[in-house]
Amino acid sequence: MKPVKTLRVPGFRGAGMSCGLKKSGKPDLALVVSDLPCVSEVVFTKNKVFAAPVAWGKALKGRISTLRGIVANSGNANACTGAEGLRAVRDTAAAACAALALPKDSLLVSSTGVIGVRMPFEKIVDAMPDLVGSLSPDGILPACDAIMTTDAFPKRGIRKVKVAGGTVTIGGIAKGAGMIAPNMGTMLGYLFTDASIAAGDLKRVFRDSVDRSFNRIVVDGDTSTNDTAAIFANGACGLPPLSGDDLEAFALALHDLLLDLALMIVRDGEGATRVVRIAVTGAKSDADAEKATRAVATSPLVKTMVAGADANWGRVIAAVGRAGIAMNQEKAEVSFAGEIVLKAGMVIDPKAEARAVPKIKKEAFEIRVDLGLGSGSHYVYFSDLTHAYIDCNAGYRS
Amino acid sequence: MKPVKTLRVPGFRGAGMSCGLKKSGKPDLALVVSDLPCVSEVVFTKNKVFAAPVAWGKALKGRISTLRGIVANSGNANACTGAEGLRAVRDTAAAACAALALPKDSLLVSSTGVIGVRMPFEKIVDAMPDLVGSLSPDGILPACDAIMTTDAFPKRGIRKVKVAGGTVTIGGIAKGAGMIAPNMGTMLGYLFTDASIAAGDLKRVFRDSVDRSFNRIVVDGDTSTNDTAAIFANGACGLPPLSGDDLEAFALALHDLLLDLALMIVRDGEGATRVVRIAVTGAKSDADAEKATRAVATSPLVKTMVAGADANWGRVIAAVGRAGIAMNQEKAEVSFAGEIVLKAGMVIDPKAEARAVPKIKKEAFEIRVDLGLGSGSHYVYFSDLTHAYIDCNAGYRS
Known part of the structure; x- marks a missing residue:
């Protein structure tokens, strides 16, 4: 799960720099752009309070599938900023496209x-010529650095997929330390590929992969106002559009990379020491199973239990019990790291809990709950809750 | 909000003792009983994983309105204990009723x-003669002490209501440090009154009061497997059944007492330093408003913000935005302790936040969110999230 040290995707160039949005002087402006036209797809936050760039992006509608890359800043969320915030997005996009000699949008x-603070977009506009001037095939790494906020480490990865006639590359960068940051941060994820792929196929495989990666991680349950995940495919590989087994191999590699990036975010969850996969099976429906996994993954009692490496399964089953789903406690089974601690709603093997303890002291493990009612299932990954989370979030902002 | 030092309710006697369920030797067995027949009402946890005494109590059905009091233990939740757990409840009830020469049930x-541990009810049965022997009119206080788990202080209170022809008394005891405890604790609340009241009236006013007190507090969002609130009215005041203005005065006093007890529980929320009332108005429906208040009250970002006395309203509005309700951010208004920090989805007065800061450093304050969509409203009280919560819950159980 370590960040890669090189990240080149044919036909893409990137750059990152400081334009003065962060008081610390750390990099805060990123650009990644394809030299060729792309097919693209973007997924935005579902929060009904959404930032100006999200509002602007949603308004792109059909053009969302022909974007060539991203311009992203850290240090200001441009959320709750009204009409002036939208203007800031429009001017930023226009300045970047002009400097690149690309059509607008x-x-x-x-x-x-930070949320609710006027976006000083003049700084971005002024920096644009320098940013464009420093674009390079190795520039995706500095772009990744420039979107970090409270991230303890950068999140990026690469996959190469063998297909008929050659190889295609998928590179990805992401940021987020639990969808949150001291001042309301966000999860951002960007994927770049030289694959040649039909827009409809890209949309389908990307949305499916996001649904099973970024959408299955929980640090604190607080969906951000700025979450965005996007993919750009420029066809620079020079091969025909992916289909059949090749498309499937691409989809698998994409999901693998996205899950890696998503797990890096959980692992970086503010103060996190462990990553747990909670899987619920035997639910009446998949929707019920999802409610149950999310109740467990956001329960402060469960999250502190994980931090303390305590196989306190009572907290898990009680969280499922309040999830508002169909349930009969006498059919419930719970296991920690493969040890069945509860069966038919009772403790059957009193020693199972003790056997589980060394296994849940590891950095990652699984909790399974089977409800014995149907075939509904779901899983999510979540982090634990430690003192460092409090330190990170109870501090005064300025 | 300080616990009263005397708590007598005419016609009721109580007792508390240690019967050996707690390793510490602290009191763990409580009994409160009326010398006269009562009308009664009980409200149980809605968690679908519920303890044996809850299952047994629910099965009492019609008899739930003619109970004479409570026998309660701390030190063991008797939850996830199967058929043997139910037997333990039955034998406990039978032993207590026999010692009191009362009909069974x-x-x-x-x-x-603690959850999932066999209930050693023989200890309770053996202790019953001593417990009954120590019953006294002043014994409600030791009964209150004997139901404490991680509570930092006992929760109890008394109200006297002037009615036509005299005065009626309502005494109440409760336990809970946030519906939770290191080993999955619970919220329990018991009310005793010498009022004469029709069963239907008691049911209505009690359920309504519980709905606006115990059901409006949030420490961690983790509903327990054992929550129970009960009221017993024995008519020892010798007055005719309450009606009209007297019934209304009784209902007001009952709600006032219940809210006091509920707020004591929030105030004792593990590690809590502040109590916040979150009120949402202008929602499309009351149900929407409730979803919004609960999203805010359980958000770790909001709870750490309260601990840090930071008027970081972005976290509040983002929590409302992900609550799954009808919302238009451009109509939203947020105030902290009366200072309007967001209006029409934007910062209108940049100094409002600074003005709010000294006000939210107090032990209690209010956050209001108006959605500007309709007439739906709701409020809940919640506690903040501090290091002490982690210490209390990440520790190993044994």
Whole structure:
């Protein structure tokens, strides 16, 4: 799960720099752009309070599938900023496209950082010539650095997929330390590939992969106002559009990379020491199973239990019991790291809990709950809750 | 909000003792009983994983309105204990009723403590003669002490209501440090009154009061497996059944007492330093408003913000935005302790936040969110999230 040290995707160039949005002087402005036209797809936050760049991106509608890359800033979320915030997005996009000699609306704009503060977009506009001037095939790494907020480490990865006639590359960068940051941060994820792929196929495999990666991680349950995930495919590989087994191999590699990036975010969950996969099976429906996994993954009692490496399954089953789903406690089975601690709603093997303890002291493990009612299932990954989370979030902002 | 030092309710006697369920030797067995027949009402946890005493109590059905009091233990929740757990409840109830020469099923049984451990009810049965022998009119206080688990202080209170022809008394005891305890504790609340009141009236005013007190507090969002609230009215005041203005005065006093007890529980929320009332108005429906208040009250970002006395309203509005309700951010208004920090989805007065800061450093304050959509409203009280919560819950159980 370590960040890769090189990240080149044919036909893409990137750059990152400091334009003065962060008081610390750390990099805060990122650009990644394809030299060729792309097919693209973007997934935005479902929060009904959404930032100006999200509002602007949603308004792109059909053009969302022909974007060439991203311009993203950290240090300011441009959320709850009204009409002036939208203007800031429009001017940022226009400045970047002009400097690149691209048609307007060719780039996705994202912001992450403090909420409710006017976006000083003049700094971004002024920096644009320098940013464009420093674009390079190795520039995706500095772009990744420039979107970090409270992230303890950068999140990025690469996959190469063998297909008929050659190889295609998928590179990805992401940020987020639990969908949150001291000042309401965000999850951002960007994927770049030289694959040649039909827009409809890209949309389908990307949305499916996001649904099973970024949408299955929980640090604190607080969906951000700025979450955005996007993919750009420029066809620079020079091969015909992916189909059949090749498309499937691409989809698998994409999901693998997205899950890696998503797990890096959980692992970086503010103060997190462990990553747990909670899987619920035997529910009446998949929707019920999802409610149960999310109740467990957001329960402060469960999250502190994980931090303390305590196989306190009572907290897990009680969280499922309040999830508002169909349930009969006498049919419930719970296991920690493969040890069945509860069966038919009772303790059958009193020693199972003790056997589980060394296994849940590891950095990652699984909790399974089978409800014995039907075939509904779901899983999510979540982090634990430690003192460092309090330190990170109870501090005064300025 | 300080616990009263005397608590007598005419016609009721109580007792508390240690019967050996707690390793610490602290009191763990409580009994409160009326010398006269009562009308009664009980409200149980809605968690689908519920303890044996809850299952047993629910099965009492019609008899739930003629109970004479409670026998309750701490140190063991008798939850996830199967058929043997139910037997333990039955034998406990039978032993208590026999020692009191009451018909069987005259008492409510409650348990609170560790989950999934066999209930050694022989200890309770053996202790029953001593417990009954120590019953006294001043014994409601030691009964209150004997139901405590991680509570930092006992929760109890008394109200006297002037009615035509005299005065009626309502005494109440409760336990809970946030519906939770290191080993899955519970919220218990018991009310005793010498009022004469029709069963239907008691049911209505009690359920309504519980709905606006115990059901409006949030420490961690983790509903317990054992929550129980009960009221017993024995008519010892010798007055005719309450009606008209007297019934209304009784209902007001009952709600006032219940809210006091509920707020004591929030105030004792593990590690809590502040109590916040979150009120949502202008929602499309009351149900929407409730979803919004609960999203805010359980958000770790909001709870750490309260601990840090940071007027970080972005976290509040983002929690409302993910609550799954009808919302238009451009109509939203947020105030902290009366200072309007967000209006029409934007910062209108940049100094409002600074003005709010000294006000939210107090032990209690209010956050209001108006959605500007309709007439739906709701409020709940919640506690903050501090290091002490982690210490209390990440520790190993044994």
